[in-house]
Amino acid sequence: MIYNLYKQLSSTYGKQNWWPLSGYMEKFDEVSIGAILTQNTSWKNVEKALENLVSAKILSLEDVLEIDEEFFKNLIRPAGFYNQKAKRLKNFAKSVLSVKKEKINRQFLLSINGIGKETADTILLYGLDKLTFVVDAYTKRLFYRLGVIDNEKIEYDKLKSLIEKNIPEDLEVYKEFHALIVEHCKNLCRKKPICDKCFLKDWCYNKQN
DNA sequence: AGCCAGGCCAAGC
DNA sequence: GCTTGGCATGGC
Structure with missing residues (x-):
C-alpha cells in the first residue's frame, strides 16, 4: 500500500531531484x-x-x-x-x-x-547517501488522511520505520519518495486540502471530504 | 490581509 | 511525560 503510494506519486509528478542543486558547494x-x-x-x-x-x-x-x-x-x-x-x-x-x-x-x-x-x-x-527515511509534518498529515496511521501526532521514529519496512532498500526510492510527499502536499494535500483535484481521493479516508 | 512554510528547543505544567 | 511560545521573512 505504502509502496503503491510512492509509485502513484512518482508517475504523477515525475522525478524531483532535490539535491545536489547546481553544484557550487560540496x-x-x-x-x-x-x-x-x-x-x-x-x-x-x-x-x-x-x-x-x-x-x-x-x-x-x-x-x-x-x-x-x-x-x-x-x-x-x-x-x-x-x-x-x-x-x-x-x-x-x-x-x-x-x-x-x-x-x-x-x-x-x-x-x-x-x-x-x-x-x-x-x-x-x-x-x-545513507539509507534513512525522512519524515516531516507533511508525511504525518498525508499518511493520517490516507488512513495509513490513526494518529497524526505519531512519534517520528514510528512512522519512519513503518515506511522503511514497506519500501525497497533503494536510495533513489528513499530520496524521491520524501520529495514527492512534499510536492503532493504543497500542491493538493495542504492544510486545507484540494480533494476534488486529487487522484488519491478514491481511497483517501480524509475526514474532511 | 492573513495564513503558512521541507523544525527545533527551552520552559512550563 | 506532553504542551506551549518563540524564532522572522516573503509568497500566495
Missing part, C-alpha cells in the same frame, strides 16, 4: 546548510538566502565557520529566524569540522543543538 555542505535554513521555512525563501551565500562566496562549512556572524545573519535573512539559524549553522560547522567524517552518524548529528530528527535524516539521506 554535496554534504550544501545539504546541511539547506536543511537547516529550511526549518519551518518555505524553500523559496531558502533559495534567496542560498543565492546571497553564493554571491558572497560562502561556499562551504569552512566558510560558514570563518564569516563574521553579523554579516552572515544578513545574508541568510530571507530564510527567516536568521539569528537562530546563523548560530545553528556556525555551531554545526564547528561540530562537524572537528571530527572525522566517519563519525558523522545520526546520533552525532542529533547531539548538535538545532539538529532534530528531520534535519538529521535529511543530511544523512541527501548529503551522505
